Amino acid sequence: MKYSVTITLKKDVLDPQGKVVQNTLSNLGMTNLKSIRQGKFFEIDIDENDSKKAENLIVEMCEKLLANLIIEDYKINKLK
Amino acid sequence: MRSSVIVFPGSNCDRDITVALEKMQFKNEMVWHKETVLPKSDLIVIPGGFSYGDYLRSGAIAGKSLIIDEVIKAANGGCLVLGICNGFQILTETGLLKGTLQRNKNLKFINRDVFIKVVNNKTRFSLNYKKNQILNINIAHNEGNYFTDSKHLDELKNDNLIAFQYCDQIGEVSDETNPNGALENIAGIYNSKKNILGMMPHPERMIDNNISNTDGCSLFSSLLK
Numbered sequence: 001m002k003y004s005v006t007i008t009l010k011k012d013v014l015d016p017q018g019k020v021v022q023n024t025l026s027n028l029g030m031t032n033l034k035s036i037r038q039g040k041f042f043e044i045d046i047d048e049n050d051s052k053k054a055e056n057l058i059v060e061m062c063e064k065l066l067a068n069l070i071i072e073d074y075k076i077n078k079l080k
Numbered sequence: 081m082r083s084s085v086i087v088f089p090g091s092n093c094d095r096d097i098t099v100a101l102e103k104m105q106f107k108n109e110m111v112w113h114k115e116t117v118l119p120k121s122d123l124i125v126i127p128g129g130f131s132y133g134d135y136l137r138s139g140a141i142a143g144k145s146l147i148i149d150e151v152i153k154a155a156n157g158g159c160l161v162l163g164i165c166n167g168f169q170i171l172t173e174t175g176l177l178k179g180t181l182q183r184n185k186n187l188k189f190i191n192r193d194v195f196i197k198v199v200n201n202k203t204r205f206s207l208n209y210k211k212n213q214i215l216n217i218n219i220a221h222n223e224g225n226y227f228t229d230s231k232h233l234d235e236l237k238n239d240n241l242i243a244f245q246y247c248d249q250i251g252e253v254s255d256e257t258n259p260n261g262a263l264e265n266i267a268g269i270y271n272s273k274k275n276i277l278g279m280m281p282h283p284e285r286m287i288d289n290n291i292s293n294t295d296g297c298s299l300f301s302s303l304l305k
Contacts, residue, residue, distance in 0.1 A: 016187050068137055070180045
């Protein structure tokens with residue numbers, strides 16, 4: 001089964017990289033930008049047919065390693 | 081005093097800290113991260129560098145390595161643990177120290193000598209410093225912007241767990257003297273039992289007047305007491 005995981009900084013954590021990207025896009029003329037937050041993206045292929053079990057494993061991966069829960073949130077998405 | 085320096089692929093201050101420890105008469109051993117047994121140690125040092133190329137987050141991969149389980153056990157048993165720079169980042173990733181080190185606010189790698197103030201001089205790491213003593217010390221990092229939640233920040237302040245703060249040469253702590261955006265200008269912190277110190281500046285680079293100064297010596301000599 002395939003999943004994707006997106007890691008983003010929590011809403012109230014300053015994201016200087018996102019800010020610089022946003023400023024640069026504004027400089028390119030895209031002035032209607034409201035905000036840009038930068039994050040990380042993982043594609044995970046897991047050898048497990050039970051989707052409940054697979055999802056539990058992905059959650060464990062996120063909490064143990066992929067995300068730093070002090071400053072980051074994760075979103076799990078099942079891929080076809 | 082026996083010390084162990086943990087070495088990861090990408091550690092690059094492991095030799096420097098070894099030179100510093102040996103100069104200060106520690107009996108030191110270097111320990112590869114794949115080891116599962118720690119030599120008997122009074123002090124464990126996690127050195128600076130770029131363990132695993134800072135993949136995922138700085139310190140994240142090293143924080144899950146084999147030897148770290150032993151470091152955590154030793155630390156919980158009261159062994160002294162010092163994490164410098166990447167070592168500090170690794171200690172936060174293991175959970176031995178709370179909070180995290182984010183990208184520098186100005187998004188630049190900063191390598192220069194700064195001033196820091198000894199906030200707490202009553203620990204095993206700082207006995208030989210005077211309270212509020214100002215040290216001129218090198219920092220070299222990309223992720224030194226210390227962040228933690230407000231509850232833990234209160235704990236750091238109330239329990240005197242802030243080890244060092246960035247300041248100017250007369251000890252003034254302000255936004256102007258904050259190189260990386262760290263909360264409250266924090267350059268180093270202790271755990272609640274004060275047997276673990278994590279710090280971004282490099283005391284091992286300040287042990288010889290021929291190349292810098294000797295402001296780091298008292299940290300190591302404090303440990304010998």
